Amino acid sequence: MESSGLLVTCCSFAAFRGMHWGLQLLLPSGPADRDNWKWRNICVSLVHSLLTGAGALLGLALHPHMVADPIHxxxxxxxxxxxxxxxYFLADGTDMLWNQTLDQAWELLCHHLMVVSCLSTAILSGHYVGFSVVSLLLELNSACLHIRKLLLLSHQAPSLAFSMASWASLATLAPFRLLPLGWMSLWLIQQHHRVPTALVVLGGIGLLTVGVMSIILGVRILISDVLRSRPCPSTSGPKETRGTRICCDGEPVNRDTPTLSIKN
Structure with missing residues (x-):
C-alpha cells in the first residue's frame, strides 16, 4: 500500500510538471509578463480540481462506506x-517556487504544505483515506474559482460567463466546501479518541484555517461580483466615465481592473 501510493504520487508529480512545461511551450512568458504564467498555473490547477473533485463525488456516491468508516x-x-x-500539490508548489519569490508565494506554499502533510498520512499509513476523499470535495468549488480567475485574466469581467462563474463559485461554496469542512470537523471532535493526538492537532488547525479562509473568500466574491455589480436605478447624479460605474451606494467601481485575485 505504501509503495504503490508513493509510486502514484511520483507519477502524478511528473504528469502535472509535464503539463506546466507543455503549456509553457504554448504560452511562453518573459520576466515582465506574469499573466501567461498565471494562465498556465491556473489551467493545471483546473485540471486537478476537475479530476479529483469529480472523482471524490463519484467515489463517495458509489462507496458511501468511506463516510461511514473514514479510517479503514x-x-x-x-x-x-x-x-x-x-x-499535484507538490508539482504546484515547485512551479510557484520556480516562478515567484518566497514573499509572493509563502501563503499558498504554507497551504500546500499543510495539505500534503495531511493527505500523506493516508498514503503512508493506508488509513484515513475516506476522510481524505471527503476533503477532495472542496475541489469542486475550487474548479469554479479557477474558471472565474481565468475569466478575470482574460478581461471578461463583466460578462455573462463571468457572472455565471461567480454565481457557481457561491452556489458550490456551501455544499462542496463548508459542508465537508463542517462534517470533517465534527467527526474529528467526536472521534478524537481514535485518532493520534498529533493528527487531531494537525487536522484541527488545517480545518479551522481553511474554513475561515473559505468564509472570507465567499464574502469577498459576494461583495466584489454581486453587490458592487448590481444595476443602479436611473437617477440624477454623477455621470459615469469610461470604465467606471457608480454603484447605488455611491462607490465608484472600475470595471476595467478586476478587484479580486484568487487562486485557491
Whole structure:
C-alpha cells in the first residue's frame, strides 16, 4: 500500500510538471509578463480540481462506506485519487517556487504544505483515506474559482460567463466546501479518541484555517461580483466615465481592473 501510493504520487508529480512545461511551450512568458504564467498555473490547477473533485463525488456516491468508516473503509482506487492530489500539490508548489519569490508565494506554499502533510498520512499509513476523499470535495468549488480567475485574466469581467462563474463559485461554496469542512470537523471532535493526538492537532488547525479562509473568500466574491455589480436605478447624479460605474451606494467601481485575485 505504501509503495504503490508513493509510486502514484511520483507519477502524478511528473504528469502535472509535464503539463506546466507543455503549456509553457504554448504560452511562453518573459520576466515582465506574469499573466501567461498565471494562465498556465491556473489551467493545471483546473485540471486537478476537475479530476479529483469529480472523482471524490463519484467515489463517495458509489462507496458511501468511506463516510461511514473514514479510517479503514475505502476501495483501492481511493488511495490512488489521494496520491494524485498529493502529486499535484507538490508539482504546484515547485512551479510557484520556480516562478515567484518566497514573499509572493509563502501563503499558498504554507497551504500546500499543510495539505500534503495531511493527505500523506493516508498514503503512508493506508488509513484515513475516506476522510481524505471527503476533503477532495472542496475541489469542486475550487474548479469554479479557477474558471472565474481565468475569466478575470482574460478581461471578461463583466460578462455573462463571468457572472455565471461567480454565481457557481457561491452556489458550490456551501455544499462542496463548508459542508465537508463542517462534517470533517465534527467527526474529528467526536472521534478524537481514535485518532493520534498529533493528527487531531494537525487536522484541527488545517480545518479551522481553511474554513475561515473559505468564509472570507465567499464574502469577498459576494461583495466584489454581486453587490458592487448590481444595476443602479436611473437617477440624477454623477455621470459615469469610461470604465467606471457608480454603484447605488455611491462607490465608484472600475470595471476595467478586476478587484479580486484568487487562486485557491
Amino acid at each position: 473503509g475505502h476501495p483501492p482506487w481511493a488511495l490512488v485519487l489521494v496520491a494524485v492530489s498529493v502529486g
